[in-house]
Amino acid sequence: MKQLIFPILAATVILTACSTNNNQQPQNERYGGTLRVNVSDIPHVVFPGRINKRSEQMIVNQVYDGLVKYNPRTLKIEPSIAKKYTVSDDKLTYTFTLDSRARFQDSRCFKFGKGRSIVAADVKYSVEQVCRIQLLNDYKNFRQILNIEGADQFLKTAKTNDSVDISGIIAQNDTTLIFKLKKPDDLFIHYLAGPNTLVFAQEAFNTFGINGTAGSGAFIINYPAIKGQPIELIRNRKYWKTSAENEPLPYLDTLLFSFVTSTQKELYMFEKEMVDVVFDIPTKYLTPFLDANIDRFQGDEPRSVMTQTINLNNDKRFNLLSSSVNNLYINSQGYFDFSEVYLKKP
Numbered sequence: 071m072k073q074l075i076f077p078i079l080a081a082t083v084i085l086t087a088c089s090t091n092n093n094q095q096p097q098n099e100r101y102g103g104t105l106r107v108n109v110s111d112i113p114h115v116v117f118p119g120r121i122n123k124r125s126e127q128m129i130v131n132q133v134y135d136g137l138v139k140y141n142p143r144t145l146k147i148e149p150s151i152a153k154k155y156t157v158s159d160d161k162l163t164y165t166f167t168l169d170s171r172a173r174f175q176d177s178r179c180f181k182f183g184k185g186r187s188i189v190a191a192d193v194k195y196s197v198e199q200v201c202r203i204q205l206l207n208d209y210k211n212f213r214q215i216l217n218i219e220g221a222d223q224f225l226k227t228a229k230t231n232d233s234v235d236i237s238g239i240i241a242q243n244d245t246t247l248i249f250k251l252k253k254p255d256d257l258f259i260h261y262l263a264g265p266n267t268l269v270f271a272q273e274a275f276n277t278f279g280i281n282g283t284a285g286s287g288a289f290i291i292n293y294p295a296i297k298g299q300p301i302e303l304i305r306n307r308k309y310w311k312t313s314a315e316n317e318p319l320p321y322l323d324t325l326l327f328s329f330v331t332s333t334q335k336e337l338y339m340f341e342k343e344m345v346d347v348v349f350d351i352p353t354k355y356l357t358p359f360l361d362a363n364i365d366r367f368q369g370d371e372p373r374s375v376m377t378q379t380i381n382l383n384n385d386k387r388f389n390l391l392s393s394s395v396n397n398l399y400i401n402s403q404g405y406f407d408f409s410e411v412y413l414k415k416p
Contacts, residue, residue, distance in 0.1 A: 100412035104324040106345045108336045112298045112329040117280040118268035119200030127404040133285035134268035142399040142407045161254035168245045171310040177284030179277035190241035196269045202228045214261035219250045288320040288409035300328045321412040346392040356388050
């Protein structure tokens with residue numbers, strides 16, 4: 071299984087944004103609209119702990135939040151559901167304080183269909199349930215999990231015993247979660263920023279399984295009837311996070327992901343303005359496209375922008391964005407945060 075966990079290299083920021091609004095119904099011109107994104111692989115399962123493809127990781131990070139996350143601009147770790155955390159002097163104890171505003175999305179799996187507060191026990195449950203899922207699917211366990219106290223005993227019986235837990239993950243109260251490690255690991259915090267520790271509710275898993283529709287993130291997933299058809303992510307209007315300017319997030323009404331696997335076809339769709347963003351264009355396709363569309367990338371206000379990313383294998387790929395997209399940061403590892411992206415209105 072291809073693991074997409076720790077980012078190494080990334081391209082720089084392309085477009086920036088400034089914004090003002092309040093916490094009531096958004097009226098700012100940055101709000102609204104649909105961003106159309108094509109990813110050249112078809113997702114199989116969109117759920118934490120089942121990430122094998124770039125498309126799956128890109129989507130799951132919009133539907134679910136974790137304790138911490140990567141800043142898409144810098145790829146540094148920053149708080150998410152946890153508003154702060156501390157590490158003990160011996161680097162064996164990580165203590166997280168959860169943001170009391172954090173809530174799950176509304177769903178029929180909850181009482182009266184209303185999303186509830188996210189508490190420390192939910193994070194503990196999510197980490198442990200992902201471990202079970204990976205055991206059942208014969209996925210290799212990450213060494214960060216094996217380094218948590220009590221993980222060995224858990225992994226021995228977790229396939230058949232739903233009540234066993236990892237003793238080194240302690241939900242001290244609703245807002246305090248503690249991880250106790252066997253030995254120091256500077257990459258542990260990076261593991262917590264990855265797709266295997268995104269947070270979901272036990273009620274949601276019991277109701278939907280891995281086809282979850284009650285996430286903890288900025289967008290609500292709307293699965294297509296047929297696999298391979300576009301996946302629509304709808305703005306979570308009760309999302310609790312705000313921008314640096316205290317604006318309610320996300321800005322977009324809809325993210326629409328299509329999965330055209332032919333580079334030539336997706337470039338045609340981009341040329342005809344049927345999609346706004348395409349990723350990972352191989353060099354051999356780029357030159358003829360630029361020759362035919364050079365006017366799109368020139369002038370004081372170009373219609374399109376191109377960036378380059380470099381992956382872990384030092385493979386150079388190119389990403390194209392329409393001029394209507396603002397505040398989207400491109401990196402090579404699939405860590406995209408669409409919550410603060412907005413469309414330039416005509």
